[in-house]
Every structure is written in C-alpha cells, then in structure tokens.
Amino acid sequence: MKINKITTLILVALLFLATYLAFQHVTLTHNINSQGIIYPEREWVLARGSDGNLISSLKNHFNNSISHYTVTEFQRGDLAQFTVLDGIFDKGFVKRGDTIGFIQSSAEDRKLIELYGHLEEQKSMLALYASGEKPEQIRVAEQRLELARQEYESQKRITERNRVLFERNHIAEEEYEISENAYQASHQNYLIAQSQLQALTSGAKSEQLQYIRTSIENTKRQIEHLETLLQSFYITAPFSGKIIRKQGASDDYEAIFRMADTTAFMLATPIELYQYAYLSKGQKIRVNSPLNGETFTANVSGFDNSIQMIDRRQKIFVNALIDPQAHTEIMPNMLVTLSIQSEPITLTEYIRRFFNEVYNN
16 A cells, blocks of 8 residues: 555656656747837927927937937027928928929028128229239229218218207207217228329238238138028938828927838837846747738837836847838837747746736735
C-alpha cells in the first residue's frame, strides 16, 4: 500500500515535470494595446503672432525638433501687410520654392527709394568734381549761389521782423518757429552753394574724389542689403508637400498657412513605464485606421528619453515609422488604435508579464 502511494507521487511529479518541460517549448506573444497620433515627416506653419509679427516654423516630427524658426518683425509706425498669393489654397499641393505670399513694407520701400536717390546725387557730384573746371558749370554754380544768397537774406529779414513781433505778442509762437526754420534752411542752402562753387573754382582734390567714391560704394552695399531683405519678403515653400486645412488657433499665434511632407508618416504612442522593458527597435505595430477600418503596420524606431504624467500615470512615448507600403488613406494628426506585438516569449515569461500587468493596474 505504501509502495503504491510512492509510485503515484513519482508519477505525478514526472507528469508535472513533463508538462512543465513541454510548455517550455511553447511560445506565445504578448501585445500592448494603446492609442497613438500620426504625424507627417515634416510640417511647416506660417502664422501671425499675438504682437502682429510673422512667424515661420518648420518642425521635424521624426526627431521631435524645430529645425527652422524665423520671426519677421515690423517697425513701429510701418504700414506693412502680408498678402497670400491668389489661388494658393485651390492647389492642395505646392512644390518647394513656390511663392506662398509676400510682405509689403512702406518703410523699407521708402528707404530703398531714398538710397537710390542719394546714389544718383553722389554719382552726379563725382562726375562734376572729376570733370575739371568748365566755364558753363561755374556760371551755373554762381547763379545758384546768387539765388541762395538772395533767399537767405530775404528770409533773414523776415525772421528778424517776426522775432520782434513775437516778443511783442503780435504773432503766435508757431508762426515764429516756422519762420526760424525757413531761415535756417536758407542759410544751409547758401553754405552748400558756396562750397559747390568753391570746389569748381579750386578743383577737387584726390582725397575728395576718393571720399565720394567710397560713399558711393557704401550706398551700393546698403542698397544690395535692402534688396536682399525685400527679396526675403517673398515667402516660399521650404519643401514640396500637401496644404493642410485645420480650424482653430493657438493662444500665441494664428496660423495663416500650413503644409506637410506626406511622403512619410510617423506614429507617436504613450505606453506604461513598466512596459518599456518589453519593447525594442524594429518591433511591429498593427495600426487600425478609423477612416476605413483597414489595418496597416509600423515599426518601432525609437523612444523618448523623458517621462510624462498622463492620467496620473508615468508613461513614455514610443515613436514608429509607418510602413511606406501601407496602401491606405492617412491624414496628419489622425488618432488611431494600435497593438504592439512582442517577440515570441515562453509561457513562464507570459505569466510573469500577466501578473506584472495586474499588479501595475
């Protein structure tokens, strides 16, 4: 009787051992279910800031970084406006270098006109001084000096008379100041006419000619710089992509134009921190499209290196590349459900993960 009990125990132990060894060769999979958001490879936003300035931002969603950011500031008092090119939103798709819109600035346009006028004056002065003494030029300069002298003396008498009237409170202060300003301007014109006649009669020195040439070159450089600045006022697409139409505005800016590089898409999904140990690069993700119910795949490409609190739980974001062979409709910022498939694991590992999940939930 005792021998039968021992035999039974041995058989049970052998059966348990055989069962355990048998299940060691059984492989299972452990899936992590979550939700994620699909982003295009790159996204460019042209927006108007809360202060009225124009903001251009180029974001690379693959490495979650801003690769280009510019702010176009407008001077106070400048009448500036931004105009979107007619029909641009009817295209749906734009190519790299296509003009999106342009900025018009009255202050910069006025400055450019003034520089061109100043350049012509300097060129004329150089030609005049470098040409030598010419009788007709001297006669013109003498006549100009005489006219300037007469205007100066006339305005001087008027100003002296107005000063007396102002001191006696017979005219307003504003009228006297206008007279005084006209007098100062006529005096300055008289001195300039004197200098021009003196330069013609005495001949320009080489130092004077070199000074004018240097001034001309400096003005040319200012014009080139300003023309380059005005050329940058033509806003062009940084890459070829799809125009994104999206309602709503941020508290900090109002989007004027959005476009996305839809040649490639990536997926970002948060997972529980304890599940991070179960994942590695290259793992397959099955994604369900809410548009048509189709399923497509993605591959884990990397992980964030910081933790975020979501619903009071520690989570880390997993990044994945959408399979380029996924023949289904995909929209930027689309929310999807997904399942991350693990590599084949043993029954023991499966049970361990199961209890770990129960414990953490």
